[in-house]
Structure formats: C-alpha cells, structure tokens
Amino acid sequence: MTTPAHVAIIMDGNGRWAKARGLPRLAGHKAGVEALRQAVRTASDLGVSWLTVYAFSSENWSRPASEVSDLLGLLKLFIRRDLAELHRSGVKVHVIGERQSLQPDIRMLLDEAESLTAGNRSLNLVIAFNYGGRDEIVRAARKIAADVAAGRIDPAAVTEQTVSQALDTRGIPDPDLVIRTSGEMRLSNFLLWQAAYSELVFLPCLWPDFGAEHFEEALRQFRARERRFGGRAERDVISSSA
Ligand code: IPE
Ligand code: IPE
Ligand code: MG
Helix, strand or coil: CCCCCEEEEECCCHHHHHHHCCCCHHHHHHHHHHHHHHHHHHHHHCCCCEEEEEEEECCHHHCCHHHHHHHHHHHHHHHHHHHHHHHHCCCEEEEECCCCCCCHHHHHHHHHHHHHHCCCCCCEEEEEEEECHHHHHHHHHHHHHHHHHCCCCCHHHCCHHHHHHHCCCCCCCCCCEEEECCCCCCCCCCCCCCCCCCEEEECCCCHHHCCHHHHHHHHHHHHCCCCCCCCCCHHHHHHCCC
C-alpha cells in the first residue's frame, strides 16, 4: 500500500503534556501549534496531498471560558502569523465546521485564509474548527430537507452522493488514515461520515511531542493494513472465485 492521499489528525494531549511539566494548559496548546507547523511540513515532505487537523470541536465550548478564549486566540495568532508562509509554500487552506455562529473577526480570518490560498496547488490543509461530525450531518440534513421542501429534490433521489455534497467536506476526498495522539481510542465526533472506511492509528505520544518520526510511524502502520471496503481480501480473490 502506498502513501495515503489524505491524512486526518486528532491533535490530542496538549493539556497532559503541560501538566506533566507543571505548566499551564496554555503552554501545552502553544507547543501544540508548533507541532502543527511541523506536521504541515512533514505532510508535504512525505507526499501527502490532504492533511486535515482537528483544531477545535463543537464540544470544546464546554471547557472553562479562559481555555476557550486561549484556544480562539491561538487560532487567530496562527492564521495571522502563518498564513503568509503557508501561502508562499503553496498550501491551500480549507476550513470545515460551523462558521456562522463564530465571532466576526475569526470568521473573517478563516475566510481570508481560504480566499488568499484558493489558487494554490501543493498541500491541501483542512482546518476543522468549531467542527463536530454530528453537527455537520445535521446541517447537511437541513439543507437537503430545504431542497426537498422547495421541490428541488425528490426524496427518492437522495443518495450517499447527495449527503456527501451537502457536508462541509464537499469536494474533499475521504481520509485514508486517521491518526489520534495521546493514547485515547475514540473519534470524539471527528469526520463521522467521512471516516467510514478510514484506517485508524492511535499513537501514545502527546500532540506537542508529535514529530516527523511519529508521522512516519503512522504511515508504516497504515501500509501494513489491508483495506477491504467490505469486499474480499485481495489474495482470496486471486486464489479462488468462489
Ligand atoms: C487537544 O489537547 C487540544 C484541543 C482539544 C483543542 P487537550 O486540551 O484535549 O489535551 P488533553 O486531552 O487534556 O491532554
Ligand atoms: C478532540 O479532543 C478534539 C480536538 C482534538 C480538537 P478532546 O480532548 O476534546 O476529546 P475528548 O473530550 O477527550 O473526547
Ligand atoms: Mg483531549
């Protein structure tokens, strides 16, 4: 198996990383941004075409207000500081997640990141911000329901493709590989529809420690997997047709 075209990462463990060092959680989140910069470079170096990162979930609003504000601040800082560099290196930025209810300044920064880099052709970086898989599916269902109510779609004509096209990830291929750091083994509402047949790799390292060697280790595990998509293992198909 070759290099996955689309790698999605649940960047988890910033809080534990900080705690282990007796530092405030903000220090962990800052170190996490540095690990993200590194991951973007590594993805390009390894020939990955799409990198999706889970930056803030629709459930992360339930954290204490000070931490939420730190996380929003870091996103703004990341875009203000790194956008020019990302653009120079040909990265095309996409943002998924619910955007309407975000503060106008954040919305503008996200819009700007997408429009500035729209013509770029190297790595596609998808930032999942205020993103939740269930919320995304609910918003898609509303769009489709509105189209049905207006007579634009016949309910019998709704297909998997109709749903895919109504999601935030319209036009983005499904992830081949989902990596989660920090040892937690769950999806936490990430890409629920899109990850139907993704390979999942869980790494014990905390996100701020994630470097090129961890990225490579995840790709090694991915290559050792056999993807079947509900069909038959390749060797079975070759050895018998029964
Ligand atoms: C991931 O690190 C960053 C976000 C969820 C935004 P955490 O903050 O979840 O760190 P842990 O899981 O508490 O260690
Ligand atoms: C998932 O991590 C969200 C992000 C990495 C942005 P969480 O730390 O929020 O997930 P849970 O609460 O442990 O499931
Ligand atoms: Mg966490």
